[in-house]
Amino acid sequence: MTVRQLSLPELVDGLTALGVPGVGLWREPVAAYGLRAAAKLVRDAGLAVTTLCRGGFLTAERPAERAAALDDNRAAIDEAAELGTDTLVLVSGGLPAGSPDLFGARERIAEAIAELAPYAAERGVRLAIEPLHPMYAADRCVVSTLAQALELAGRFPADQVGVVIDTYHLWWDDQVAAGIARAGAEGRIHSFQLADWTTPLPAGVLNGRGQLGDGAVDFRWFDAAVRAAGYTGPVEVELFNDGLWAREGLGVLAETVDRYRTHAR
Structure with a gap:
């Protein structure tokens, strides 16, 4: 998503050239390219798919919406x-229209995960609950803190359900x-993602994730904390940023790799 202006083949070529x-991957570009074709593309390039984004939006109250x-x-x-x-x-989902019931929405997430986790485990897939900054609680994600995510995940085996540590959402x-x-001790850190917090936030808020080093986040602190907790997996940079998307994609990709090396390790 950081370089959504690139096609999947361009992205794969750019990553391999940079040694990443x-x-x-996100579901939408994978679907546009074709699921099997995308799987073959990354496999043939020798790239690991670190995560797929996203599932979730599990807070619906109406039976038909919940089933969908x-x-x-x-x-x-x-x-x-x-x-x-x-x-x-x-990304668990926001409040249903007309409902102020945060606690009920979180409980419906747990009920849905109880149905999905065994299905995922049978296919070798873990579910990673991502807490989002509280400004997204109403419309995108009623899970706002790492503690809330861990309370949900803790109802299930750690090899089935864990959490995402995303600096953009948790730095504050x-x-x-x-x-x-706690997440490390329980074996629940399933993904580690980086983005910076810059102000002023743009209109609409969603596409305001800053390039690493442009904002308030102490990436080295997060990296040290996550590694001290025992995490040895991949680190993703995930930026939603209209300014970056307007630029030439391979240049943004190279800049992002350089920023990671400069600010996060």
């Missing part, structure tokens, strides 16, 4: 398995160190 060993969400998540699990990744990221939380340590 893996890629986190579960079906879509089963499809996402199947896609992850086809792509060869063991991790499907879940004074309890995040304890949460990272």
